[in-house]
Amino acid sequence: xxxxxxxxxxxxxxxxxxxxxxxxxxxxxxxxxxxxxxxxxxxxxxxxxxxxxxxxxxxxxxxxxxxxxxxxxxxxxxxxxxxxxxxxxxxxxxxxxxxxxxxxxxxxxxxxxxxxxxxxxxxxxxxxxxxxxxxxxxxxxxxxxxxxxxxxxxxxxxxxxxxxxxxxxxxxxxxxxxxxxxxxxxxxxxxxxxxxxxxxxxxxxxxxxxxxxxxxxxxxxxxxxxxxxxxxxxxxxxxxxxxxxxxxxxxxxxxxxxxxxxxxxxxxxxxxxxx
Amino acid sequence: xxxxxxxxxxxxxxxxxxxxxxxxxxxxxxxxxxxxxxxxxxxxxxxxxxxxxxxxxxxxxxxxxxxxxxxxxxxxxxxxxxxxxxxxxxxxxxxxxxxxxxxxxxxxxxxxxxxxxxxxxxxxxxxxxxxxxxxxxxxxxxxxxxxxxxxxxxxxxxxxxxxxxxxxxxxxxxxxxxxxxxxxxxxxxxxxxxxxxxxxxxxxxxxxxxxxxxxxxxxxxxxxxxxxxxxxxxxxxxxxxxxxxxxxxxxxxxxxxxxxxxxxxxxxxxxxxxxxxxxxxxxxxxxxx
Numbered sequence: 001x002x003x004x005x006x007x008x009x010x011x012x013x014x015x016x017x018x019x020x021x022x023x024x025x026x027x028x029x030x031x032x033x034x035x036x037x038x039x040x041x042x043x044x045x046x047x048x049x050x051x052x053x054x055x056x057x058x059x060x061x062x063x064x065x066x067x068x069x070x071x072x073x074x075x076x077x078x079x080x081x082x083x084x085x086x087x088x089x090x091x092x093x094x095x096x097x098x099x100x101x102x103x104x105x106x107x108x109x110x111x112x113x114x115x116x117x118x119x120x121x122x123x124x125x126x127x128x129x130x131x132x133x134x135x136x137x138x139x140x141x142x143x144x145x146x147x148x149x150x151x152x153x154x155x156x157x158x159x160x161x162x163x164x165x166x167x168x169x170x171x172x173x174x175x176x177x178x179x180x181x182x183x184x185x186x187x188x189x190x191x192x193x194x195x196x197x198x199x200x201x202x203x204x205x206x207x208x209x210x211x212x213x214x215x216x217x218x219x220x221x222x223x224x225x226x227x228x229x230x231x232x233x234x235x236x237x238x239x240x241x242x243x244x245x246x247x248x249x250x251x252x253x254x255x256x257x258x259x260x261x262x263x264x265x266x267x268x269x270x271x272x273x274x275x
Numbered sequence: 276x277x278x279x280x281x282x283x284x285x286x287x288x289x290x291x292x293x294x295x296x297x298x299x300x301x302x303x304x305x306x307x308x309x310x311x312x313x314x315x316x317x318x319x320x321x322x323x324x325x326x327x328x329x330x331x332x333x334x335x336x337x338x339x340x341x342x343x344x345x346x347x348x349x350x351x352x353x354x355x356x357x358x359x360x361x362x363x364x365x366x367x368x369x370x371x372x373x374x375x376x377x378x379x380x381x382x383x384x385x386x387x388x389x390x391x392x393x394x395x396x397x398x399x400x401x402x403x404x405x406x407x408x409x410x411x412x413x414x415x416x417x418x419x420x421x422x423x424x425x426x427x428x429x430x431x432x433x434x435x436x437x438x439x440x441x442x443x444x445x446x447x448x449x450x451x452x453x454x455x456x457x458x459x460x461x462x463x464x465x466x467x468x469x470x471x472x473x474x475x476x477x478x479x480x481x482x483x484x485x486x487x488x489x490x491x492x493x494x495x496x497x498x499x500x501x502x503x504x505x506x507x508x509x510x511x512x513x514x515x516x517x518x519x520x521x522x523x524x525x526x527x528x529x530x531x532x533x534x535x536x537x538x539x540x541x542x543x544x545x546x547x548x549x550x551x552x553x554x555x556x557x558x559x560x561x562x563x564x
Contacts, residue, residue: 009370016364019357020378023438026393027381029404033396042402046411086289093285105286107555112293114551116499118520119543122307122527122536123300126316146296149289207386209502214528225388229506232392240396247392251385258384259377262446 030251033244041241052241056249059242065249067220068227072250075137075223076205079144083152083201084194086145091156092186096165113150117143117211125214135217143215144205151204152197159193196264203254224250301544307537314531326538335514336539339522342429343498346518350436350497354444355490357437362448363478383442391506394435398422398507425515428508432516435503440496444489451485452478484557491554495547519543 033041034055036048060066094102117124124143125134133139163186171181212223222230228250231243308326311319330336365376382390397405400420409415422428455478463473501520504510510517510525517525519539527536 005369008367012364012367012369013371013375016361016375016379019361019441020375022434023378023382023441025405025408026390026397027385029397030393033404046404046407086292089285090289093282097282097285099279099282102282105290108290109293110555111548111551112297114495114547114554115297115544116496116501118499118501118524119540119547120297120300120304121524122533122540123303124296125527126303126307127296127300129316142292143296146293149293153289203384207388209386209388210505210524225386228392229388232395232506233509240399243392244396247389251389254386255381255384259380262377262380262384 030244030247033241034248036241038239038241055241055245059245059249063227063231063242063246064219064222065224065227065246068222068224069249071137071221072206072224075140075144076202079141079148079205080198080202082141082145083148084198087149087152087156087197088190088194090149091153091160092182094153094157095160109150109153112147113154117147117208121210121214124211128215134215135221136215137221137223139215140208140212140223143211144208148201148204152201155197155200156190156193159197160190163189196261199257199261203258206254304537304540304544307533308541310534312533312537314533316533322534326534327542330535330538330542333535335517336522338514339517339519342516343518346429346433346436347494347497349433350440351490351493353433353437354440354493355486358441358444358448358489359482359486361441362445362452363474365445366449366452379445380442382439387439387500387502388506390439391435391503394431394503395422395507398431422508423512425512428512429516432504432507435507436497436500439503440493443496444493447485447489447492448482451482455481484560487557488554491550491557495550495554498543498547498550 032046032048035051035053036055037050037052040048040052090105093099094106128134128136128139131139167185167189168181171185172178176184207225208223209225212226213229216222216226219227219230228243228246231246232238306318307316309321309323311322311325313319361379365372365379397403398421400406400418400423403418403421405421406415406418410418419427421431459477460473463477468476499520501524504516504518504521505524508516510521514522520543523536523539523543526532526539
């Protein structure tokens, strides 16, 4: 029995190995280049002769990545908070009330989920211009919130529907008001769902590219993806070892967070996709 | 009475915010696409469908439209073909499955723009590490300038597109596979059905609704996908790798042809609406089934 599982495991890993190699390839390139010295980067060899940790502090000094990190944190945290605050009541209404327009609202959310910001980017740019908010980080917060609401309501509602109503009904029987039941029975049970949804919303905002590229003008306002791209685009010589070190700093913390949480996403999506 | 109004109060803030971010820009795009606009965005006289006429006479737009079709079809079909076996394997019990799942999901965790920046370096013609790796393996003799020509750049972009779409697709399939009851397979194997028959007669039909949903959602995402092409080639060299989204961005923010850019947006909006209606139909059918 043990033996057949071992054999199967080897066979499966053998099947998966080509795709795993191709998937890991760019991230291996990123990590290795980030640790090469400037001269070695241009050599056509894979492995560095010595690991050049200095790239990270040097990159930090020259690339302005510190302020980009602060901007990304500011935008992602505030837009996540705002998204969650407006999505919880909406998800609660969808999962606990029957009302006229409930289906229309769900379809509106679905359509807003289908539209990526790029299709509307010209109109969003005009919106920001007329509000005098070009090159202002707060405009990113509002736009990210608008586009994340659909995903957030959808995820929260699919989790809320799995919280048994009996508990709330029992609490009403005992004479508790709807509000009190909400606060002391429903919300504590919903906390894990909210945390998971918030983290995915945060990652979406953290990784967003096209809106930030369009709205931000001055370098000190750049978010991480724009900062890293600015180290590459339109330059005559590119310090690839610094660029890869910056890309490493921008992606590894979020990748770890995501790896840790991906099974919740699998569950939330599969509940949401069929129900 | 309070009961009846409560849900509307609850959905109101999210509705207002989402509507403002979607409907207002949409209104702007419609009016831009029907007026003469200068490059600073000032509306001048009403020109009707003039911008659409100019677009359809623009060979770069026509080429970008066809390329969008090739891009979407290749990435979506490639993703589905790669994802089905991966999901089947990850659904089995084997040593290191949790680790394998994390590896496969990795591209989802890293932003597309960062992945694209890394690929731009890996595909560098002089000292890119793809050339080094392929030379070391003896597959190529001399360096290939991957991004300097559309015939190598565009297939690489499609490959990157497939790699970053696999995690989401596998996730949907895993959700579908977990709903397949085990006793069906037991019954089938006592009836003498082999592995392939089990796949063909049980797994595939039960997975079909999830394949449909993954197909439509991927079509929408890939059709909208901007960072891979923009970061690696910016639609170049000489407009030879533009798809609609990158051409739209180029028209609007590089060339200052805002009216035509708005027209491209509207055309894309209509196409997306059609995809969405197909998706809603499919999802509704699932709900009833």
